[in-house]
Amino acid sequence: MNIFVKYLIVFFVSMVPLIELRGAVPIGTGLGLPWHLTLIVAIIGNCVPIPIILLFVKKVLTWMRGCRIGLFRKISNWLHEKAEKNRVKIDKYAAWGLFVFVAIPLPGTERSSLPCSICQRRRRCCRYSLVSFRLDSS
Numbered sequence: 328m329n330i331f332v333k334y335l336i337v338f339f340v341s342m343v344p345l346i347e348l349r350g351a352v353p354i355g356t357g358l359g360l361p362w363h364l365t366l367i368v369a370i371i372g373n374c375v376p377i378p379i380i381l382l383f384v385k386k387v388l389t390w391m392r393g394c395r396i397g398l399f400r401k402i403s404n405w406l407h408e409k410a411e412k413n414r415v416k417i418d419k420y421a422a423w424g425l426f427v428f429v430a431i432p433l434p435g436t437e438r439s440s441l442p443c444s445i446c447q448r449r450r451r452c453c454r455y456s457l458v459s460f461r462l463d464s465s
Contacts, residue, residue: 328358330360333355333358333359333360334355334360334364334365334368336354336355336358337351337352337354337355337358337360337365337368337369337372338351338368338369338371338372339372340354340369340372341368341369341370341371341372341373342372342373342375342376347369347373348366348369348370348373351365351368351369351372351373352365352366352369355368355369388403388406388407389403391403392404392407
């Protein structure tokens, strides 16, 4: 297999939620790639989806609320109602919650799930996502 293809595999695997760096680095080393270059490619691949998610999460949720498919509408309404109910807590503890969300490496707390949890307030979104990049990359 071509070395470029191996790095592409690492790059794309690191984009997949729940797998991300935890899966991409072992796959890369298993393919015979040096761990330090594999880690760099995996971090870059892991960062690529975030701006796209940040740009479109609100539009997708709005579309889901008006969708004919009941499951989409239920999920979107549930997320919206939960965010509105907890808006005061979200505003008060957003930075600390994000810190804990990123600092503790539990399944489901990867970087790709962050934009969904922090984009209720657009003005704070970029600031907190930059904090998450800094915490997760260190």
